[in-house]
Amino acid sequence: MNFVQRLLGWAAFSCLMVTPFAVAQTQLAATPPMGWNSWNHFAGNVTDADVRAAADALVSSGMRDAGYIYVNIDDTWEGQRDAQGVIQTNSKFPDMKALADYVHSKGLKLGIYSSPGPKTCAGYAGSYGHEEQDAKTYAGWGIDYLKYDLCSFGKMMKDEAGDDRTKAFAMEKAAYDKMHKALVSTGRPIVFSMCQYGWNNVWEWGPEVGGNLWRTTGDINDHYSRMTEIGFSQAGLAKYAGPGHWNDPDMLEIGNGGMTEDEYRTHMTLWSILAAPLLAGNDLSKMTAETKELLMNKSVVAVDQDPLGKQGDRVWAVGPMELWSKPLSGGAKAVALFNRASTAREMTLKLSDVGASASAKLEDLWAGKVVQSTDGSYTVLVPKHGAVLLKVSE
Structure with a gap:
């Protein structure tokens, strides 16, 4: 066996040695x-x-x-x-x-x-x-x-x-x-969580260097304006996320006291639609019942953790009102209506906007109840700085 053959043989052996660990690394963070x-x-x-x-x-x-x-x-x-x-x-x-x-x-x-x-x-x-x-x-x-x-x-x-x-x-x-x-x-x-603030469009190359998640923004803080600036800026990044590699708009501020309950509900709704990492950053020893409900609503967490591994994206934005949708396993969709205005607004979901039929079933995930559409539309009053999260299924 000459030197080149020995070198190639060692390279193949090295690959065999590293591959199981490399595979294990890529299988991390499936959600x-x-x-x-x-x-x-x-x-x-x-x-x-x-x-x-x-x-x-x-x-x-x-x-x-x-x-x-x-x-x-x-x-x-x-x-x-x-x-x-x-x-x-x-x-x-x-x-x-x-x-x-x-x-x-x-x-x-x-x-x-x-x-x-x-x-x-x-x-x-x-x-x-x-x-x-x-x-x-x-x-x-x-x-x-x-x-x-x-x-x-x-x-x-x-x-x-x-x-x-x-x-x-x-x-x-x-x-x-x-x-x-x-x-x-x-x-x-x-x-492996890469924190480099979204520089150089990290979502395009994060998987190349083994990232399981990568920050897409600068730091969050406990204010509605900063949370929404970060969260809504994620529009268009859905194609870069999936099992083992996630866009990360930074940690949760829920329960830290700087936002209203409706604003924190928007925070959790948006992060769940984004299939974002859910890393609480509050004092766990002093959680109110409202904070626990926001962080542990099973139906909302299930949207974030859906095994299909798809990030949601903006469907439309009209003034301060936005509609976002996220594909779920089994053919369902999570649909979020966001009101960024300083007053309550009625918002209307046209089921055709999210590719659903007029007979689709709707569940309000925060309210925990089935709601009804009329002639292929559903209208709901959304609080100021608030959100409504629906599961739409045929």
């Missing part, structure tokens, strides 16, 4: 990930005790059984690297392996956070130059999800590439691909 993230409520103050309490609350509230299974630690868990370069936790997280074991004992999964740059957004140690080490460390701890936030790598792109956008783009793709390969090489299935 949009659901869970909780620490940042919106705790920001940089999150501790081991907070994460354990969140895990407990996901179970006791019923959220775990509703599908919220990821408990994700955002930035500020990181300590220094040891003499061998292995990342350590800081004093807020004395034993990450023990924390993972605790979360797993609750039937949940643990997520963590890093950056392809030398520093995270909060100035802690990133993964630059230590990608393989960090991936192995995460796998050893029992991590199930990695949020990988561009942060200081953006400055590296600017410093090295200057105004050469092609070079900067190549650097960005290579950085995410490097961590993806490192995760795959561990043999542990770890959901």
Whole structure:
């Protein structure tokens, strides 16, 4: 056997070794990930005790059984690297392996956070130059999800590439691909969440670098104007989403107090139509009955988690009123009527607008009741900044 034959043989063997893990990675997130993230409520103050309490609350509230299974630690868990370069936790997280074991004992999964740059957004140690080490460390701890936030790598792109956008783009793709390969090489299935704010139309290339989900926008905050700016800007991106790879318009703000109940209902309705990841960001220990109903309405969550894996899209927009539709398994459709006006408005769904017959059956998913159309149309009063979510089936 000559050198070329030996090389080809080793390459084939390597492919055989990597392929099962690579396949496992692509089979992750068959539906949009659901869970909780620490940042919106705790920001940089999150501790081991907070994460354990969140895990407990996901179970006791019923959220775990509703599908919220990821408990994700955002930035500020990181300590220094040891003499061998292995990342350590800081004093807020004395034993990450023990924390993972605790979360797993609750039937949940643990997520963590890093950056392809030398520093995270909060100035802690990133993964630059230590990608393989960090991936192995995460796998050893029992991590199930990695949020990988561009942060200081953006400055590296600017410093090295200057105004050469092609070079900067190549650097960005290579950085995410490097961590993806490192995760795959561990043999542990770890959901790969790319957080780079939608730069360079990430939805077009996210799957190439192993992304299971990718942020399509800048950060959300707990205000109706920002939530709707982000959510409604997702129109036209449906073709890029599907099982294993999802557009991510950022985390949920439901229950944090900055919006009305109707505005939060719009938030949940829109994210469900978008087949977006549902990552709660509220204080799970202080949820009102209304917050629980918004987050755990089985019929609404089922729209988001529908196994067909199709993202919805805008059908029409007239002034402040919008109609969106999402294909569901079995031939049904989820149809959302959004009123972005500052007063209540009557809105009319023409069933023909969503490809349904005049005899189609309608169910109001938030109200939990069957409603009737008349002559192929359904008219409903939608509250200001509110939404109505219907399931339309033949």
